Amino acid sequence: MALAKNPRSVLHALEPIGLGTGEVESLLSYLCRLAVSHSTSTLSLSRAVAQRFEHEVEEQFDWYHRSLSGIGESALTWSSALSAMTSVPRLDRLTFLPWKEVIAQNGLPIISKGQFCPQCFADDHNSGRTPYFRLAWESKSVSVCHVHRSRLTQHCPCCGKDNVRHAASLVVPGWCTKCGSFLGCEAHGHDTQLSIKPVELWRARQIRELLQAQDQLDVLPQRQALVDSISHIIGEMDGGKSAHFAKRLGISKSTIHYWLQTDNTPTLEASLRVASQSGISLLKLLSGDLFGWNAPSEGQQLALALLKPVTQQRAQRREIDWREVEIQLQRCLLEPAPISVREVSRRLGIEPRQLYLNFNQMTRQIAERWKAYRKRVRDERVEAAMPHIESAARSVLSTGKSLNLREVTSHVQPDVLSGVHGLFRVLREVRERGR
Structure with a gap:
């Protein structure tokens, strides 16, 4: 873990990770x-x-x-x-x-x-x-x-x-x-x-380029440059007709009017739509940089249309084969590693309450098996962490301080304590042993 050389800081001068890259830390x-x-x-x-x-x-x-x-x-x-x-x-x-x-x-x-x-x-x-x-x-x-x-x-x-x-x-x-x-x-x-859809990869790439560039920005992007760029794009692609451009984006024409005529600013989603339909990168659009940009040709527009938002269609009613669900539940009970009802629900695409309603006994058996497994794991983690906690407790008490969570966490590595469930209860047990 790299520390910058700055001894006067109140907190550790921790170096951020990934500055200047698309993998920059949050x-x-x-x-x-x-x-x-x-x-x-x-x-x-x-x-x-x-x-x-x-x-x-x-x-x-x-x-x-x-x-x-x-x-x-x-x-x-x-x-x-x-x-x-x-x-x-x-x-x-x-x-x-x-x-x-x-x-x-x-x-x-x-x-x-x-x-x-x-x-x-x-x-x-x-x-x-x-x-x-x-x-x-x-x-x-x-x-x-x-x-x-x-x-x-x-x-x-x-x-x-x-x-x-x-x-x-x-x-x-x-x-x-x-x-x-x-x-x-x-x-x-x-x-x-x-x-994974192509549009998802395209969105991820646009955000990645944005984050990669932001560390090197000499001047922060301004709203007016963005609005001017959108206005120019509308002029080049649809002859200045906002209604036609709005139809391309799948948004109302009043939304574009608010961008161009008031002080409203597009959302990130809206800017992604503009970028996808005009063939310009999100980075250049938000930066107001249209250098080298030309309106896409008809063939290019057809390809870009793949990224156009589509109206969500109501899903057809699903017919559930309950006999098959029962077989799958039986298999889950026989698996060597216990799994939760939530995981079973996710695998089968059926809500947990439906499982409890239709197969109450088997679902409860899965839940109890999972609960017993989680308890066993928690107990094992507590047992593994106990020597560290007891050692920390001795160190704390030897200095005359009271045994509390803050003192113990300062003596034990966080990754040791992160797996301990019910840490306050464990500390209480350690206190009682020390009396």
């Missing part, structure tokens, strides 16, 4: 790694940062609900705060803030349940690098990894739970916050490779 990842470098929880560090800058911290403060890597106030506040406390300049480059003037304030949705590419984590681990979250993963516009051409996921390959990347008080990037297992898997995602 600010959220930076905060998590910073907490690990201080041997503390991300919750404790986030509270300390918020309190230092005199922000009121609610009792139920959840740092991971903030859009730290977006273009809003949270991104600006936290990037400036962490820059001030680490003395590492321009941490806004770990967010989408460089593009805030050319993307509508609410026009860059950030994924709420952290998605990730298991193969990227595996590459980090295998090459000896510190696993980290890529900024590109934070955008809802990105659903696949452009490097590995595999779909991003929110599920742990071990415990099958979702929202496992960072939604916890103690986070070690690359490890599941629910079961503590490593989230990197070489083979994960190959089975969904065939279902």
Whole structure:
């Protein structure tokens, strides 16, 4: 873990990863790694940062609900705060803030349940690098990894739970916050490779180019240059007729009117549509750089039309073969490795409540088998971590300090504690043994 030479910073001057590349780290990842470098929880560090800058911290403060890597106030506040406390300049480059003037304030949705590419984590681990979250993963516009051409996921390959990347008080990037297992898997995602659409890869490539360029921007992109570029594109492609161009994009003509005649700014999704239909890259469009651009020919337009949003058709009612479902449930019960009802539901494409309604006994057996397995895993992790915790407890008590979570986490590596379920209960047991 590289540290910049700056002894005067309040927090470790941790070097961001991937600056100047499409694999640049997100600010959220930076905060998590910073907490690990201080041997503390991300919750404790986030509270300390918020309190230092005199922000009121609610009792139920959840740092991971903030859009730290977006273009809003949270991104600006936290990037400036962490820059001030680490003395590492321009941490806004770990967010989408460089593009805030050319993307509508609410026009860059950030994924709420952290998605990730298991193969990227595996590459980090295998090459000896510190696993980290890529900024590109934070955008809802990105659903696949452009490097590995595999779909991003929110599920742990071990415990099958979702929202496992960072939604916890103690986070070690690359490890599941629910079961503590490593989230990197070489083979994960190959089975969904065939279902990836060209438009998904195109979107991922556009965002990747955007992030690669933002560290080298001499001047931040401005809204007026973007609007002028869109106006020029409409003139070249549709003779200045906004209604025709709006039809190409699959949006209302009033939306384009608001861009051109008011101070409204296109969303990231809208700019992606403009780029896809005009044949210009998203980077050049948002930068207002039309040098070398020409309106696509008829053949090119036909190819670009593949990226045009299509109206969603109502799915046909599915006929479920309940006999086949029953057979699959029986097979799940006979599998050597227990799986959760949620995973069974995902495999069969049937909601868990339908499984409980139609095959109550078998579904409950699967659930109980999974619960027993998870308890056994948790007990094994506690047993493995107990020597470390007891050693830390002795060190803490020998200095005359009280035994609490903060003191223990400062003496034990975060990756040891990340897999321990019910850490407060474990500490209580250690206290009782020491009496």
